[in-house]
Amino acid sequence: MRLLLIEDDPELVAYMRTDLSKAGFAVDVADNGIDGEFLGDNEPYDAVVLDLGLPQKSGLEILAAWRKRSNRVPVIVLTARDAWYERVDGFKAGADDYLGKPFHIEELIARIRALIYRRHGSPTNSIETKTLRLDEDSQQVSVADQEPHQLTGTEFRLLRYMMLNRGKILSKSNLSDHVYDQDSDRDSNLIEVYVRRLREKIGNQMILTKRGQGYVFNDPS
């Protein structure tokens, strides 16, 4: 899952970027409203964390502009803790959720996960298919009742995206878009390498190759 963080406080950005990356998100950052609006319109983010007070263009203006253009990316706005009117304004402009500053990063991560799961029609905050269980906190995958496998950061991001989009054909470039941030090396051959490693851990039959098109995650049992 790939996030856009639009926030102009460099200390807060540094801290959030580290913790969000550890939690398995590829994170792009914009420190002003103009760049943030542009990125949110042009990159396929799974969610946006949007500060309201920003240089050049306010968070509310950005959000209203996106919604007017039918950009429905899930957005969590960061508001002042006691400013109820900011929350109301945020929802009116099309926010999906809000969090008052200062906040605990664990709460932000929980809210981002909940938002993404809701968008994918998942009723609970865990990712399971008939035989696989992916644990978000430990970044481990279990196959049936066997011992869990530890996943690397990239393996975890890739498998989570595939499991949330099960049954769909996912091209290598689509997978790169949701697994890597803007500054990463986007060599799509790397996706092949990671798919091979995932197959070694969860079994060949779970990820089908559609020649010339991409991959489909499928739990056949």
Ligand code: CA
């Ligand atoms: Ca700010």
